[in-house]
Amino acid sequence: MIKVENLVKYFNNEAAVNQVSFEIAEAENLVLLGTSGCGKTTTLRMINRLLEPDSGRVWIQGTDTSLQDPSKLRRGIGYVLQHHGLFPHFTVAENIAVVPKLLNWKEDAIRKRTFELLEKLRLPAQIAGLYPQNLSGGQQQRVGLARSLMVNPPVLLMDEPFGALDALTRRDIRVEFRQLEELKNKTILMVTHDVQEAxxxxxxxxxxxxxxxxxxxxxxxxxxxxxxxxxxxFFSDQRTQLEFKTVMLTDLFTSRGVPSKVSVWDVLENRTDAGAEIPELPDILTAFENFKRR
Ligand SMILES: Nc1ncnc2c1ncn2[C@@H]1O[C@H](COP(=O)(O)OP(=O)(O)OP(=O)(O)O)[C@@H](O)[C@H]1O
Ligand SMILES: [Mg+2]
Structure with a gap:
């Protein structure tokens, strides 16, 4: 779906992005993770041609993006900017309507889709007439997401979509995000520096x-x-927790009846369904140690 080959970008004689290549399959979510300044935003911006690479190529749905008109290309790619990127002098509804207006959507269709998305993203309809500075940080980020989804693009680029939020709100939004029907079939490249989020x-x-x-x-x-x-x-300070969250019971036990999609962490946190056939905790921990030694 997206193919990036040997992207290079220099700023002031220093490579901000050096020989970056990857592919993202249709409906896959690839996360770009790394510390501040490692080149995540620069990589993203070369994909929708807000920045031109010094060398390297990008294909989206088989088309070499360097041969496409940049503004036309961008209208077909949802983009959630770092720090939400809403226009301060536009209301929420006006912010959300920018791309559909460029595509000459009818007023009615824009209004309908706007309120549909506000509802799906659990935003009150009344905020449509407000300006971004009158929203909470979480609401601003949801509006940014709504704007990127308006014309239902198959590809989404998201730059720290939950970056401005506190840890608890972030965790809640992540849970919602995973369940959002609108996102299920999208090909997503998401930037974060948050390991848990990744x-x-x-x-x-x-x-x-x-x-x-x-x-x-x-x-x-x-x-x-x-x-x-x-x-x-890179993962050393959170390694144990990450391992517990990543290893599933089905990775440890081949016996039938072990529930799928239950991690060791879920068991430790007691977040398993009543009645599920969960092995005894000491057995799980022994199996986990053996798994690590493989
Ligand atoms: N327009 C620019 N002019 C000069 N240098 C730039 C420009 N944009 C980015 N850089 C530099 O390129 C490097 C990568 O920047 P980039 O914004 O891609 O990092 P990032 O991984 O997104 O960081 P963060 O997590 O802080 O957002 C940094 O050293 C940055 O200072
Ligand atoms: Mg960045």
């Missing part, structure tokens, strides 16, 4: 450092088969 939302994670990819893989790959010392040390 693990919860990414089908795969692309870990960057100093403009270069250190490893791309599933949470399991990054934790248990780190490509280098950087990857190993």
């Amino acid at each position: 693990f919860e939302l990414g089908d795969r994670i692309c870990l960057m450092d100093k403009g270069e990819i250190q490893q791309i893989g599933t949470a399991m790959d990054l934790l248990f088969n780190p490509a280098n010392a950087f990857v190993r040390s």
Whole structure:
């Protein structure tokens, strides 16, 4: 769906992005993870051509984006900006309507879709007439998400979509985000520097450092088969919790009856369905240690 090949971008003779390549399958969610300044936003902006790469190519749905008209390309890609990026002098409804207006949607259709999305994103309809500064941080980020979804683009680029929120609100929004029907079939490239967020939302994670990819893989790959010392040390302060959240009971026990999609962490937190056939905790922990030693 999205293919990025050897992207390079220099600022002031320094590579902000160096030889970055990856592919994202249709309906996949790839998370770009890395510390501040490692080149995440720069990578994102080269995909919708807000920035032109110094070298390298990007294909979306098989089309080389460098051959497309940039503004036309951007209208077909949802973009959630870092720090929500709403226009301060536009109301919520006007902010949301920007792209549909460019596409000459009728007023009626814009209004209908606006209120549909406000409802889906659990925003009160009354906020449509408010200005961004009169919303809470969480509401602003939801409006940013609504704006990116308006014309139902197949591809979404999201730059720290929950960045401005406190940890608790973030966790709640992440749960909602995973359940949102509108997002289920989208191909998503999401940027974050939050490891928990990356693990919860990414089908795969692309870990960057100093403009270069250190490893791309599933949470399991990054934790248990780190490509280098950087990857190993990146997760060190939260490693145990991440491992407990990533390893599922079905990874540990082949016996039938073990429920799927239940992690070791879920058992430790007692978040399992009553009546589910959960092995005894000591057995789980022994199996977990054996799994790690494999
Ligand atoms: N327009 C620009 N002019 C000069 N340098 C830039 C420009 N944009 C980005 N950079 C530099 O490129 C590097 C990568 O920046 P980028 O914004 O991609 O990082 P990031 O990973 O998104 O960081 P953060 O997590 O803080 O948002 C940084 O060193 C940054 O200072
Ligand atoms: Mg950034």
